Amino acid sequence: MAGFWLASLLGILGMSLPLVYGGDNAFLREERWELGRRYLAEGKAKEAREVLSELVKSYPKEADVYLFSAIASLRLRDVHAAELDIRRALSLNPDHVEARTLLGWIDLEVRRDYAAAVGQYSRVAELRPNWPEAHNNLGVAWKKRGDLEQAVASFDRALKIRGDYSEAWSNRGWAQAEQKKWREARADFEQALGFNPHDEGALYGLSQALRELRDYAGAERALSRLIARSPNFVYWLEWGQVELVRYYWLFLLAAGLVYLHSRYQRTRRRFHGGAGSKKT
Secondary structure, eight states: OHHHHHHHHHHHHTOOTTOOOOOOHHHHTOHHHHHHHHHHHTTOHHHHHHHHHHHHHHOTTOHHHHHHHHHHHHHTTOHHHHHHHHHHHHHHOTTOHHHHHHHHHIIIIISOOHHHHHHHHHHHHHHOTTOHHHHHHHHHHHHHHTOHHHHHHHHHHHHHHOTTOHHHHHHHHHHHHHTTOHHHHHHHHHHHHHHOTTOHHHHHHHHHHHHHTTOHHHHHHHHHHHHHHOOOHHHHHHHHHHHHHHTHHHHHHHHHHHHHHHHHHHHHHHHHHHHHHHHO
16 A cells, blocks of 8 residues: 555656656755655655655755655655645745646645645646646546546646646546536547556446446456456456446347247146036
């Protein structure tokens, strides 16, 4: 789970750990700066935080040190320490896009304060309007807040900037699905899978859209692909439900044939029984 947290953080930040931001020349030449980021890239969050905590003492005005220290703290599931570091970074640079994005992530995923997340991500989108991740993050926050139209509009902006953004296609598909716009949702999930065939969320969404559109064969194929990748009990259960609906007419036909056969047998016995009594 900790690895998933780090991957999620880097995804919403749209960054890689070796990336260097601002700072003076002396800071950029610091061996501890390189060491702290390398530790974090290698998954050594505890060591990274220790190095970065020492680095802060020498460079208390460098917002990026606080940002990476916050990422290390989140890797260690220390949300309180992470938030303190992020707010220190923002006190030094209120327009620090990555720090504000990370604070939005905490509001969204940890605190479940969707209004605050919308506020943080909206500011990021203003600061960096041509950054597709900013609009995608904002769309996710709008969606979780329950404003699906705003969510779709944000995903639209992300996709206008980067048409191959598979995550934004998938997210917009789920927003369409919540509005029962199943044809639009299907198209979005198919687009997402066209750019990233391994997107399980989009594949599961496609199975739901196809099921609602009564394309049970397509839904069964999508769920079969999911089961092949991840034998999740939920996927098996839904696959069974789709198969039951898909072949329901066969069960009805079989039941009808059994019923007609039993009626025929009763009628036949009654007819032969009546004929025999007259003969007697």
